[in-house]
Amino acid sequence: MARLSSVPPLGIKSGKGGWVFDEHGNRYFDAISSWWVNLLGHSNERINAAIKHQLDNLPHVMLAGCTHEPVVKLAARLSERTARNLGHVFFASDGSSAVEIALKQSFHYWRQCGEVDRTEFVCLSGSYHGETLGALSVTDVPLFRDAYGPLLLAGLTVQAPDSRLGNEEQALAEMSELLSTRSGQISAVIVEPRIQGGAGMVMHSVNYLKKVRALTRQHNVHLIADEIAVGCGRTGSFFAWDQVDRENWPDMLLLSKGITGGNLPLSLVMTTDKIFEAFLDNDFKKGFLHSHSYTGNPLACAAANAVLDHFDEGLEQQIRIQADSIRESFAHFDSEPRIGNLRQCGMVLAFDVAGVIENFAEKFHLAAREHELLIRPIGQTVYVMPPFVIDKDLSQHIGSAVTKTLHEVLSNAL
Numbered sequence: 001m002a003r004l005s006s007v008p009p010l011g012i013k014s015g016k017g018g019w020v021f022d023e024h025g026n027r028y029f030d031a032i033s034s035w036w037v038n039l040l041g042h043s044n045e046r047i048n049a050a051i052k053h054q055l056d057n058l059p060h061v062m063l064a065g066c067t068h069e070p071v072v073k074l075a076a077r078l079s080e081r082t083a084r085n086l087g088h089v090f091f092a093s094d095g096s097s098a099v100e101i102a103l104k105q106s107f108h109y110w111r112q113c114g115e116v117d118r119t120e121f122v123c124l125s126g127s128y129h130g131e132t133l134g135a136l137s138v139t140d141v142p143l144f145r146d147a148y149g150p151l152l153l154a155g156l157t158v159q160a161p162d163s164r165l166g167n168e169e170q171a172l173a174e175m176s177e178l179l180s181t182r183s184g185q186i187s188a189v190i191v192e193p194r195i196q197g198g199a200g201m202v203m204h205s206v207n208y209l210k211k212v213r214a215l216t217r218q219h220n221v222h223l224i225a226d227e228i229a230v231g232c233g234r235t236g237s238f239f240a241w242d243q244v245d246r247e248n249w250p251d252m253l254l255l256s257k258g259i260t261g262g263n264l265p266l267s268l269v270m271t272t273d274k275i276f277e278a279f280l281d282n283d284f285k286k287g288f289l290h291s292h293s294y295t296g297n298p299l300a301c302a303a304a305n306a307v308l309d310h311f312d313e314g315l316e317q318q319i320r321i322q323a324d325s326i327r328e329s330f331a332h333f334d335s336e337p338r339i340g341n342l343r344q345c346g347m348v349l350a351f352d353v354a355g356v357i358e359n360f361a362e363k364f365h366l367a368a369r370e371h372e373l374l375i376r377p378i379g380q381t382v383y384v385m386p387p388f389v390i391d392k393d394l395s396q397h398i399g400s401a402v403t404k405t406l407h408e409v410l411s412n413a414l
């Protein structure tokens with residue numbers, strides 16, 4: 001906070017496509033989609049039109065005793081995308097709330113089944129699931145956690161798989177050991193499928209997720225797929241889970257961020273008939289209660305339906321072409337000195353910079369602005385996660401701006 005006076009924030013006035021423009025008329029390519037939310041470019045015409053249309057009809061109504069077309073349509077379309085395996089959708093406004101809902105729903109489900117000892121949640125090392133108290137309890141980032149340690153739920157952390165370390169078998173063995181010894185106390189395992197974003201774009205294979213699904217089934221523990229960052233096409237398919245097993249879904253799947261194209265806050269928890277039905281009771285206390293003022297806001301749902309229109313028209317194919325184009329613009333990074341672990345999953349590409357450079361992330365961020373790029377490394381991991389508006393020129397702009405910035409930061413650090 002004290003650094004705000006020496007590093008003032010950019011005053012952003014407008015955005016169009018992949019670009020944002022500051023109050024002095026400078027432009028910056030939003031290479032990290034404004035914290036992974038912007039999906040289809042700023043001021044996307046179709047999404048804007050959907051929001052404006054909804055604004056003139058019904059900006060908001062409570063989702064208690066009332067319902068409305070955009071929310072029903074959105075729930076049906078999402079559920080259809082899982083072939084109705086996850087046929088129920090609970091709405092909230094932000095990612096952390098979706099995590100809270102999933103943890104509560106899992107715990108409450110077991111309670112309803114008479115399994116009152118299941119109070120523990122398992123997360124992976126380095127995981128990031130948000131910063132409200134429940135979500136922070138399954139977030140393994142000391143910077144965010146440490147100040148609040150005494151307030152958090154007791155959680156269990158197991159080794160995360162990391163494609164850089166080749167440790168998937170070991171990570172699976174740890175998970176298996178934990179589930180076989182404590183399954184009676186564990187409510188759910190929560191994972192970020194394919195990419196642990198907050199950990200610094202740590203990637204793992206589809207195979208790891210298949211095996212975790214098998215283990216959680218074997219030990220009768222819920223599996224929560226937090227696709228808040230990686231859903232909506234970021235990994236190359238609408239759900240990251242589409243790549244894992246379309247017959248065998250997690251018990252809950254969470255979306256937020258990109259679901260409205262990054263225009264309005266919305267989050268949701270998708271779940272199975274089995275979990276839904278456990279809460280069907282005339283006794284109010286046995287229902288699932290998470291009252292939330294802006295649940296299923298119609299404007300946000302209208303935006304989300306416009307995003308799904310893009311997917312219905314074949315956006316996934318375009319994403320794959322765009323991902324290849326990004327990869328090509330970083331091809332020369334294989335031979336860059338001090339660069340390691342160049343990795344990519346769909347529209348997320350990352351690499352690590354070797355050798356400790358003080359304040360690397362801030363230096364990189366500031367230097368990149370001079371090359372018309374908005375980017376924020378995590379530690380010494382530089383990554384791009386752009387909106388799905390990439391063509392050859394834009395991917396070249398990103399590749400060349402990152403290269404120039406990197407050379408500057410490294411030569412100033414000598």
Ligand SMILES: Cc1ncc(COP(=O)(O)O)c(C=O)c1O
Nearest residue numbers: 094095096128129130226228229
């Ligand atoms: C995987 C994941 N889960 C949860 C969250 C929390 O979402 P929000 O910031 O909307 O609370 C984030 C945010 O970055 C995230 O990446």
